[in-house]
Amino acid sequence: MNRNHDAAHSEESAEPRLIDHLIELRARLLRAVVGLILVFLALMPFASDIYAMLAQPLLASLPASGKLVAVDPAGGFFVPLKLAFFAALLVSVPWLLYQAWAFVAPGLYQREKRLAVPLLVSAVALFYIGCAFAFFLVLPTVFGFLARFTPDVVAMTPDIGKYLDFVLVIFLAFGASFELPVALVILVLLGWVTPQQLKDSRGYAIVGVFVVAAIITPPDVVSQLMLAIPMVLLYELGILASRWLKPVSEQSPTA
Structure with a gap:
């Protein structure tokens, strides 16, 4: 009798807690x-x-009279608005992550926090650094390389929509790739790998990095190298960071 009463009481107390979590989640999302x-x-x-600033790496490699064109009649209006939304999303990342953190933090232990x-x-920070690296170094180098090998009889008049899509893909690729040290540290903290295993697998990792760079970058050697080389350095940074965060006594993976 008492067991049934305790079970019923536990179910009744769990329901308000679930409702409170849903209300908190709705507030954070809002x-x-x-x-x-x-x-x-x-x-x-x-x-x-903002679009004019984003177009500078391409315009710098075009002739003085070179401009971008809008193939879609409404592209001149909607493409800058699309860029403004993605810029707002990029700027709001700390605020969005703070809301997610404020929701999950109460359920974490102090060590986990x-x-x-x-x-x-x-x-x-690494995502922002990756985007800045792509904008200030990769895009000017890639566009300069492509313009240098474009025949003189060909007029480069890129579409503003396709250019924006291209740049956003590059930003996402470099921003995500610069997360490599964080990903390695998380794997070590979870006990799936050890820093020594990461070090021993360095050769395979370098090959994998160049394969990934060849897949997610434009089909030119310059952009592939400009992604692969930083990723190799970030891999080494991930090994150092994981050794620092993971005590030596805990460096064996869990079964």
């Missing part, structure tokens, strides 16, 4: 969306200026 919308509205008046915070901050 705050995240409202923050994103506010940033987007703030950037909308500057959409054309101490590890999660630097990993989260490092992931955001």
Whole structure:
């Protein structure tokens, strides 16, 4: 009789907790969306200026009279707005991650919080660094390389929509690739691999890095090398970081 009463009481107490979690989740999602919308509205008046800045790596490699064209009649209006939304999303990443963290943090142990915070901050910083690396180094180098080998009888007039899609893919590729050290640290902390195993697998990792770079970058050697070489260095950084965060006594993988 007492067991049935305890089970019924446990079910009754679990239901309010679930409702409280759902209410908290809804509030966090609402705050995240409202923050994103506010940033987007703030950037909308500057959409054309943002696109002009984004187009500079390509325009610098074109002739003085070179310009981008809008194949779609409405492209001149909607493409800058699309860029403004993605720029707002990029700017809002810390706010969005904070809302996610505020939701899950109460359920974490203190040790997990101490590890999660630097990993989260490092992931955001590395993603921004990857995007900046792509914009300031990769795009000017790639466009200069392509323009140098374009025949003089061919006029380069890229479409603004296709150019934006290309740049966004490059940003995503480099931003995600720069997350490699964080991914390695997480694997070590989970006990799936050890720093020594990562070190011993360095040769295979380098081959894999060049394969990945060949797949996700444009079909030219320059961009592939400019992604592969930083990823190899980031792999080494991931090994060093995992050794620092994982005590020597805990470096054996769990069964």
